[in-house]
Every structure is written in structure tokens, then in C-alpha cells.
Amino acid sequence: MKNTFGNSISLTLFGESHGEYIGAVLDGLAPGIEIDEDFIRSQLDLRRPAGKISTARREADDLRIVSGAFEGKTTGTPLTVLIPNTAQHSKDYSATRALARPGHADYTAYAKYHGFEDYRGGGHFSGRVTAALVAAGAILISALRNKGIYIGSHIKSCAGIRDRGFMDLSEDIERLNDLSFAVLDDAKGADMRAAIEAAAAEGDSVGGVLETAVIGMPAGVGEPWFDTAEGVISHALFSVPAVKGVQFGPAFEMVDGRGSDYNDSFYISDNEIKTVTNNNAGINGGITNGMPIVFSTAVKPTPSIFKEQATVDFMKGKDAKLSLKGRHDPAIIHRARVVVDSVTALAIADLLALRYGTDWLASL
Amino acid sequence: MKNTFGNSISLTLFGESHGEYIGAVLDGLAPGIEIDEDFIRSQLDLRRPAGKISTARREADDLRIVSGAFEGKTTGTPLTVLIPNTAQHSKDYSATRALARPGHADYTAYAKYHGFEDYRGGGHFSGRVTAALVAAGAILISALRNKGIYIGSHIKSCAGIRDRGFMDLSEDIERLNDLSFAVLDDAKGADMRAAIEAAAAEGDSVGGVLETAVIGMPAGVGEPWFDTAEGVISHALFSVPAVKGVQFGPAFEMVDGRGSDYNDSFYISDNEIKTVTNNNAGINGGITNGMPIVFSTAVKPTPSIFKEQATVDFMKGKDAKLSLKGRHDPAIIHRARVVVDSVTALAIADLLALRYGTDWLASL
């Protein structure tokens, strides 16, 4: 349903880059979930641009939870997060508003909203809106941890440089969650940053792949048709700006192999059913099997580049040239990470709530 | 909502491999859509196993539309398709029911349904259920064609063999829709079939990638957050059995490049706004831009193989060995194609109906 995601637990996003607030309403939360504002802020910090490899726009992200919380815990009623917009540039957007930035939503917003859209700074399409998503997601991430479910993502590749793969998932996730540039191999991370800076120096941008793992999921969650675990998670992931692909396990690699190469054999370990390999990424037939859920998200190179580009003036219906100015990210993959973790938390919390009821998330 | 997909136009799937019927209810259809039963049957034929490269189970797919149609047209009320199951083997499944087939949903069904599932022939997880999906999808595919929207898929790769890419989309789609083994390059198709037969001869299986194009979509359809065109389409695609990955345009390739390589420049052609390239696959910011929607779907190698596999007896909680017998597909990619087209039709019809209303699909 449009800007709302989820059935039993649902998130509604609102706000424009140059409006008074961006925000989110999280409904269906169990009462009694501890709200760790420090953790929310630390998640917002991970999303916030920082250093040379990010946009110069800096927001304080002054978070306010204005409903659904009481004495530090969720009440069970809709929880609303507001984040004021404070660092808007007062420049005049109207001069360039009809120059569609290639790879951006300027033209599609115009096609959809007939010119009534708030075009300043990307409007409702601005990555800024993800700050509200991250704040709401942080509450779910904490709650899921209390239930033994942990989510972590690393930059699997950026500008063609590959991080090492996951090894000990529990340790890797714990480590990643403290990093502002989430790589498992520090040396590769340094290479990636250098590549981002090099692209930035040329007025260009880079993309990459995020790999995410979810551990601790019980078996038996998801539906055989339509609300498959993969379908629900991917639906959420494609809301993360610049995401254009999602694969579970090594999907686009498995396609060239045989069943005997990729079937995950089951075995018993300590009275639990496990699989030797995890090519199916913790999901069989759309339903979790208790193994880690592992997926990769393709983040295209940031479309905002400084090089001159051919485009159109969509109001005049004429070809045009565009040279972007201002503040832009040469890469967003390191910032997108925490957004991916947030929507993942939302998707799996909703799947869990359908089966176990909304109270489950706060139960002991 | 579980086994239902879609808001304005919705499809509910039901049935088990060994039940009396599998079926689908399609609701939200505009009244007055012509029902071309020949076309439905031809779509079912494309899905039905045939020849050496498919399972030996053959169903007549004796289609019955038992509601929502009158005098050859949709009435606007829920349209129900029933397909009787007739070719079930009467073998005793109970002996092997607790031996989880690796890569299959036997164990996850047990975890979800506590042992009450109909385990015969894969039950509700059987690929057989897709016959109902294809029948319902055929009605949407025809209706979309009448609105100038065409969908087509080819086997982009199978067993490591690559088909040529799309060239003239309009021609390619038209041609593909008549092929039972949908490749653009016949020689590559012959190689793929040979590779499938070779795998079959070894009791093994292969996978592949389907590439789908949708032409004629108006600009301005989809939502910025959550119900992005990508999110809605991918949600539907992951219901196609064995699909483990989805990418729009060359997503997993773009990640290694730069913004300047992949941004799609706009230009004016005959007073229409187009893009020079189409790396964004017809979608910017979650919303269609009028260019073709193009995506690839990774289909893992069929998990049913005849080689002996290690597994568990999930009721006894013991390790076990499994040697499958019976009828199994060494590849399903050629059959999955029409299922992908069907869910694509469902996803885009729903997106269109949200914006234009449910009557639109039958309007002139």
C-alpha cells in the first residue's frame, strides 16, 4: 500500500527533503520494547554522511519520538519518529527543476505527480527520507536482538574491489555493526575508500554490493506463495535508493551449476536440523529453514555526478545539458548499509508477527 | 497477505499436488475483458512438461473457469480458474515423507505446518500450482496487450550457455511468445537442450537465467517508497519456484562501474522523452519512465536430482540417505518462463490499477 510496508507490523514513511520534518510511523509494535535512543542515534550516525567520501550536507538528525513511547518503552500504539530538516540550502531550485538528472526520479516524479511535486532537493525521493526509516528500523533491530535474531551487512564489493566473505557470522555481524565503513577486511576497505575518492576527484561516482546476513531466525516463517521470505524481503529492499538487484545466496552464480553442486544437504547437529552448505540462504520454498538468511543487494553507482550530461527539459520538451553543482555523494553504499539492515528488520519482524502474533516481539 | 498478491487487482492461489483441484481467484478485474480460452490453453501448454527435458508427469490441464466470466468476457466479479489434478501417482508417500529433499520445502513445510501438511508430491509447494497462476496470468497478459503493453521472456542463459541479448524488443517479444523453448538464438537453444539432456543422463539438473522485457508501460507508475515498481515486481517473482535472484537492468554488472558509465541520458524523440541507454530498466526512483522494463531472474538448478544425497529424517531427528525416484525435471527454466510472464502481468496490472482505477484495463 504505497508508502506503507508490512501487515502485522507496518511502517509508513513521509517527508520531503525541504519540508519541515521527515518521519515514520511504526505500527503493530508489541508494548514494552525498550527504546534505546543511543542506539537509534548511533544507527543514524552510520547513515549520516561523513568525511570526504560523502556529501557535504550534514544534518544534526535531531530525533524526536512523539508518540507510541512512554517511560522509555513502546506502548503498543503507533510510534512516530520525527526528524527535522535543518540544513537545506536556500538556493533557487526552480531554475533547474525541469532538467531531469539522469538516473534520478525528477522526470518520473513529474510524470506521476503532474508537476505538483516538491522538487527541491529530490523532494520525497531524497535519500534523506531514509533517516526516518533507519530510526524506526533501529527499534526493530534492538527488539529482534533481544529475541536472538541479529542482522549485519558488509560492503561485499565497491568500485570492483571485493571484501572477504562472511566467516564466523556471529562475530562478523557484531564487528560490522560498529563500523562506519562496513568491511570485513580493513585493507580492502582502504582500497575502496581510495577508489571512491578517485571517482569523486573526477566528478564521478561508484556503486557496489552489500551482503547481509540474518542469524537466529526460527524455521517455519514465510509463506509458500507470494509472501515468501524472499519476496517480502526483496520488496522492502528495493525501497533503498539505488538498489537495482537482490539475490539470495549465490543465486546468479548457481544458475551455471548443477543441482548436485548447490543442493544443501541436511544433517543433525545437537538435535537441530542444519544444512552443510547454505546456498539456499536459509529459505526453502519461501519458508525459513533455521539457517542464516544471506542475501546480496546491488547498489548502482550514485547517479549524481558532476560531469556534464545530456538530458531534457521535461517542461519545455527540449533536449538540454546538465552540469550538477552542490553537494553529492560519490558513493552511497557505505551509508546504504544501515538502511538495508533497517528494511530487513522490518520485513522479518512482519513475517514473524504474522506467525507468532504482534506480542511476540517483546515476549521473554 | 499470504497466498494472495495484489491490492487493486489480486490473485489468490490454492491447491495441492494431490488434491482434487488447483486453482486461482483473480479479483479486481475490469468487466468486459475478452477471455481467450485458446490463449490460456496455449500458455498452459508452454508451462506443461514436454519432451525429454521435462518430467514424465503429464497433466491434461483441463481448465474450467467457474466464476467471473459470462458470454466469453469477464464480469468484473472474482474470476476463478480450476484445474483438476488427474495424473497423480498413487504411490505411498508416507514411507519417505520425513526424508527432507535437499533444496526442497519438505522440511520447512514440516516446520511451518507441524506435520499437518499434505506432503504428497510437494503438496501446496508443488510447481503444479503454477498452472493456475499461468491460467489467471494469461487473462491479464491478453488484457495488457489490448492496452499496448507486451511482456516477453527468453532464456538468457542455461547451464552456462548464453542466448543473444534482446535487440528489437517488439519483434523479439512477439517471436518468443510462440516458442516452447524460448531462446532468441536457435543454435544456443539447441546447445542448452543438449546440456539439459546431458545433466539428465547423469541424474543431475541445471539452472539458468530468464530475461524479461515489458514494453508499452506508461511513465508515472509505481511508488517512491515500498511499492516501487521494482519492489512489487520482485515480490511477485520470488513466488516462482526456484527463483533466488532478481536484477533490473544489468544491476550486478553496474555495481563495478561508474555513474558516468550507467546513467541513462534523456533525449526527446518525436515529442516523447526517452533515454539513450536503459540501464535503469525503465524505472527511476521506483517509478516507470516509459522505457521498457527489463529484468533478469535467476532460477537455481532444479533441486530434484537422482544422485544419492545426504539428508535427515525430520520426524526421527536422524541423519539419512535419499535416492529420489520417479518423475523429475532436469531443468525448469523453459517452463518457468511463462510463470514469470504471468506474475509480471499481475504485478504491473496491479500497479496500473492503483493509479488508473480498476476499470482502466478494459477501457478503450
Place this chain on the structure above:
Amino acid sequence: MKNTFGNSISLTLFGESHGEYIGAVLDGLAPGIEIDEDFIRSQLDLRRPAGKISTARREADDLRIVSGAFEGKTTGTPLTVLIPNTAQHSKDYSATRALARPGHADYTAYAKYHGFEDYRGGGHFSGRVTAALVAAGAILISALRNKGIYIGSHIKSCAGIRDRGFMDLSEDIERLNDLSFAVLDDAKGADMRAAIEAAAAEGDSVGGVLETAVIGMPAGVGEPWFDTAEGVISHALFSVPAVKGVQFGPAFEMVDGRGSDYNDSFYISDNEIKTVTNNNAGINGGITNGMPIVFSTAVKPTPSIFKEQATVDFMKGKDAKLSLKGRHDPAIIHRARVVVDSVTALAIADLLALRYGTDWLASL
């Protein structure tokens, strides 16, 4: 979402009076619910016309459960009920199709479906469709009983004759569920039947009020806004043909009194919180308080009467006269009773599943 009701547990209805089948798909059911086909049939018998006070059309209601059941229990996958239509008259409806029966949906169907509707015998608007609803509802009613939740309705009034009110709810409900003409006071029931026959003799029809009680509901179910217990139940009730009003407790009587007359005082009884009176009908602020849910449903006089009526030919756009012939009910209130029980079961099962999860309904 149109012909589907419910979120966690959902029911989709389909079928036309003169189609091959009417049916229902019930999704979100817990696995392991016993399916008591005898009980389903007995519920269908209660809905089926019988005797002088009902239509002469008689259907065998040959029920088939074609999915979602295995070895006498629900599997947890969508359960589909089919009921074949067998007693259609083969008369030619086309001559009178454009003569809108006053009080019926003929004209509104035409306005909505542009003339493509199956107009024979009321099509999708036929009360016949409720047979599928009753069959599906019966499964929920049984399951709720196993959880200690009982639903029962009586004909509170018919043709101006009042039944006695509920006294011992538990006893009254048990007794009502076996009656084909559900009154608590047999003498009043005899009067009502006589009044129905009198109206029938004049080619006319009568209406009435059903009063329903639900006992055993836990406190804490329902939502403060929108998905209030009252809102969800009433939404479902207005699908019962001829229902035009719903009140919880003595709502339309309370309006003339004062707060001090109708506030329900709380007290403790055996460590449980109860109310002395139950004017709020078991619901405060949209949420159940553990007391019985009690509501009344106004069923208008059946619109199909034999007296000549003024109407229009909506295809010619001309005034016309209509004299109905054929089989029609002079009253449907006694038959509507079991339909009301069925939609009530659906509404409360869905509310319960949201809070407690879908598995709850079959848990011990």
C-alpha cells in the same frame, strides 16, 4: 480488498448463482484444525431454504473441500470449498434483465459492471453465495469452540414480533445452534412463522433483527482506531444480504439515556474483572474487555415480492412495471442467522490471529 475479508485470516468469496460453482478460499488457517464435515453440512442445512417460509429453490449443497485439508484436518494452506450449482432454472433471464428489481442490485450491478455482469438469478449478488461463506465459517466456528469461544444468534424480532432476550448465554447459545428457526421463546417463533406465511400469502415479505452473542473472548483484542472490534465486525456483517444496520448492545436505546444509566461498573469476581451490566457489549475503546460481545443486526424485508412494482428498464432508460415470478423468500432472517454467525467467526478469528498469531487457533 474487494471480495476478500481479513488480514491474518482471510476469506475470498467467488461465484454466481448460475455458474458452475460458488466457493470460498480461507487462508491463514492454523494447521491441524479438525474439519467436521457433518457440522459444516448441518450449518449449510440451517442456511438452506426449507418449508413454506422459504424459497422453493432447493440445492443439495454438495460440498467439496478441494484444497487445504488432509486426513480430516486443515493443512495450514489455503482451504477451498466448492459448492456446485445444480438447481438453476433454465428460464430465459434476458427478457427481464434490464428491469431493475426495487431493493435489489440489478441496477447497481449494471452501473458497476457496464452490462457485463452475469445477471441470471442475481449473479454474484445472489444469496446463494453465502452457502460458501457458511461452509468456510463453520470451520472457524468449530475451531473457536475448541478455544472456548462460542457464537450464537436468535431472531430478536421478526414482522414486529419480539423474542425474549438472552438470559443464560451459554445455555441459550447451545440451544440456538440446533434450531432451524432460532428463537428463544417457541411461542414467539410460532407467531413469527405465521406472520411470514401471512405476508407470503399476500405476495409480500417481512424483515427482522438478529441478536448475536459471542462468549469466551479474551480481553485485549481489537485496536483503538479503525480496526476496532466493532468496526471489523460491522464491516463483515454488512456483507450479509439485506443487512442495513448494526448496533452493539442497546446502542440506539442508550442514546436517549444518561451516562449514569449505561456506564458498566466493573467488579471483581473470582479474581476476574467483570462488569455488572454489559451495555458496552464487551467492547471498550474498540477493544474487548472479556465480557460477552453482543450485537443486533437489522435485516430489511426481503426485496423480492410478488406485488407489482414501478421500476425502470435501465437499458432503454424508460419507466416500467415489474411483476416478479418464480421462487422467492418471504423472509430470510431465519436463514441469515447462520450467515451472521459465520462472518462473526471470521471477524473475530482475524482479530485474534493478529494478536496471538495464526497458529493460535489450533493450539492447545
Place this chain on the structure above:
Amino acid sequence: MKNTFGNSISLTLFGESHGEYIGAVLDGLAPGIEIDEDFIRSQLDLRRPAGKISTARREADDLRIVSGAFEGKTTGTPLTVLIPNTAQHSKDYSATRALARPGHADYTAYAKYHGFEDYRGGGHFSGRVTAALVAAGAILISALRNKGIYIGSHIKSCAGIRDRGFMDLSEDIERLNDLSFAVLDDAKGADMRAAIEAAAAEGDSVGGVLETAVIGMPAGVGEPWFDTAEGVISHALFSVPAVKGVQFGPAFEMVDGRGSDYNDSFYISDNEIKTVTNNNAGINGGITNGMPIVFSTAVKPTPSIFKEQATVDFMKGKDAKLSLKGRHDPAIIHRARVVVDSVTALAIADLLALRYGTDWLASL
């Protein structure tokens, strides 16, 4: 879905009486709808307590639209209304928090939220939350007017005193919309006010019935099953605090009559199909027939009274006495009126959008 209503157009409500803000997110709005802040404020004024017959709590209702609007018009993205809470009394609620006010949600909130609810001033159950609903509803009411659809309600009865019925709907609606105490007969209104003051003087409260008319609805809107026009409207109405009953037309009166008394004959007038009477309240078979939609809403006597009442301390599990102090409404029916209009606008806008698409509301 809990605190969200609507499919194509949806409203999410949030906030607690003593939180920082109450608010609403309205999604699915067409772009380009004029936002008349004066009208929104005048609607808020109608809801706001005033004079002797309302609570002494006065809020400035300082409205802020923080997203979804640009240059005075809707953008088509989620529109968020915030209203700050400013007039909270700083009294200590904790002493009496466990004393369940009879007729209120204190105990059910506790049962649902396990004691984590914000109990101050009714929390999320406070009638205050309806201010946000009214603000959002005002935008829909204006937009519907531009499409020729008008909504108006009057106090049909209060404290047993009856207003005159609707006569010229168009004139009556126009007149009502300017009145703060919405009666058609001023003398009856004076009697009602006197009755409210009399009840207030005794520390007691009164209830009443609101009658609402919607004119200008096109024929053909609504669904035959479940999403009937009546079902959708009633679902929304039961969110209005103190509403316990809804009837369309004279439903609870028709039940005692015959079909020949209440069937609405059709006739042609100026090439339009109309009905002579309108007992079916503009709806046949769940679908609008183009006649005015007319319904009555039963508002129970306000539960907050000053007379001593028996109750329980639900945390100690003990019987107790309660004497309310502070600010309370002796009647809310005059304030509920604009809330009823608002939810009515929401329900019918959503029904219209499903059929005609979301853009329709702003189209010319």
C-alpha cells in the same frame, strides 16, 4: 491494518493525549488538491470544545502540515498533519491510573498493552486524537466538494429530543456545515443544549444520534461482498469515540415493516435513474445507486461523569470507588459530528479511488 484505514487512499493516526503531537498521515492523495488551511481550521474549530456544554480543556490546535504539500497544494506524496498538545494538565495520573473508568478504555488498554500504555489523559484513546483525523478529513472533504460530492450531518436526536429530518439535502448540508451545534431546527437545538446543561449540572452526561447525508455520489461504487459501501463506511464510523451503532436509512424501523412498504421504486427523471423513496440509503447490494447515502450513528452518553461509580483497581485486582474530577464533556455529539463527516469522507474517497484511480480526486 490497525491504526491505518483505507487501501487506495489511506489514513494513519498516531499520538497520545499527553504526547508531544498527535497527527495523521494521509497517503494516496492525488497531486494538485488545493489545501485550504482556513477550512481545515474551521473544521477543527467545530470539533474543539466550546461553551458550557463541553470540557474546559481548550487546545489551540496549532496545525502544521509537514509533508505532502507544496505551494498550497497536495504533492501526491504522504501528507502529514501534526497538532501539538499544549494544554495538558500536569497532574499526577499515576495515583488513579489503575481505577478503570466505567465505559472507558482504561482497563482494555491495560489488557492489551500489559501496562505499558501511556495512561495520562486517555493516552492513544483520547478523543483528542480525532483532531488529527478532522484535519486530514478536511482535505478530503474539500476535494470531494470539487467533484460535486457533499457531506453533512445533523444531530438527529440528543437527550431524547428529536431534530427535524432532512428536507432539501443540498440546502440542509450547506447550512449545517457552518453551525457549531448542527441542528436543522433551532428550537430543538436550544432544547438539546438545555438538556445537556441540565445533565452537566447533575454531574451526568447525555448521548444522541447523528444523521449524515452524502450527495453527488456516482452510481456503481462499492463491492458486492465485504467491501460493500455500508461495510466500509461503518468500519470507519466505529472509530469515532462513543459510536456504538450504525444504520443505513431507517434500518431498525424497516425491520418491522414489509417489502412493499420499503422497496424503493425506480423511475426516470431527466434521463437519470432515481428512486422514489430512499429507504436503501443510496446503496443496493453494497453498491451505490446514485441516490444520497444516508445513515445514522448512535453516540452513547459520554462515559466520563462526576457521579461516584463502582469500579476496580485493575492492578491490585480489588473493587474500588471512583469519583472523577477535572475536565469532561457532558455531551460529545455536537463535537463528534465533524469527526463523522471526516471518516465518511475517508471511506468514500477510498471507495472512489479503487474504481477511478487515485488521480481522479483532483481531476477536472
